[in-house]
Amino acid sequence: MRIVLLGDLHGNRPATLAMEAALRDIPADETWFLGDAVGKGPSSAFTCDWVREHCDRFIGGNWDYGIGGKEFPQDGYYWNQLGPERMQWLRNLPSEAELSFAGLRFRLFHGRPVTPLLTASSDREMLEATMATEQGVYDAAIFADSHRPFIRTLNTGYICNTGSIGNSLGVPKAHCMLLEDCPLRMTILSVPYDNEAAAEDARMDPDLPHRDAWIREVLTGEYSR
Numbered sequence: 001m002r003i004v005l006l007g008d009l010h011g012n013r014p015a016t017l018a019m020e021a022a023l024r025d026i027p028a029d030e031t032w033f034l035g036d037a038v039g040k041g042p043s044s045a046f047t048c049d050w051v052r053e054h055c056d057r058f059i060g061g062n063w064d065y066g067i068g069g070k071e072f073p074q075d076g077y078y079w080n081q082l083g084p085e086r087m088q089w090l091r092n093l094p095s096e097a098e099l100s101f102a103g104l105r106f107r108l109f110h111g112r113p114v115t116p117l118l119t120a121s122s123d124r125e126m127l128e129a130t131m132a133t134e135q136g137v138y139d140a141a142i143f144a145d146s147h148r149p150f151i152r153t154l155n156t157g158y159i160c161n162t163g164s165i166g167n168s169l170g171v172p173k174a175h176c177m178l179l180e181d182c183p184l185r186m187t188i189l190s191v192p193y194d195n196e197a198a199a200e201d202a203r204m205d206p207d208l209p210h211r212d213a214w215i216r217e218v219l220t221g222e223y224s225r
């Protein structure tokens, strides 16, 4: 059994297509979307539709709720591109889910708004924010949101980040995560893509908010806004 977990596509069409091609050779039994299909990049309608077509299970991210729910007046660019039907879908996504796999109970969520940015937290805060909840104690947590993939342990279990398909920080490639069983394997997939093509998509769209920061992020992986 193989599960793919992915998120943070953020309107980056070249990165999403590169990930699609890579996953074609690694067929999954189930694909989970962990939030942030839209926002930041110029192709949010494309990445929103891609998620709906290629994933089986869905969790919303802070950008999905913010744009889908018209929370921020400066997001009009994305509202115009997405239209009411996609925005309704985005704002109604569930915020977390549970997955039983390889004998472990995984808690799955995007990050914000369920928890603040976990990468900025101490181990103890991370543990308290993820493993022990009102729904019980989990064996592992998988989230997205930070745009930086990792697999590590806390005192009581695993904590993992899928990384980002379209807006990776640190290493500007497209990332996602694989779970396989017998025995449990957890893998970060790192897929090169045409970063210059992603930058060019933004250069062609003068209305894209924070366009220069976006171009810098896709070319260098340095957080810029």
Ligand SMILES: [Fe+2]
Pocket: 008, 010, 036, 061, 063, 145, 147
């Ligand atoms: Fe994100």
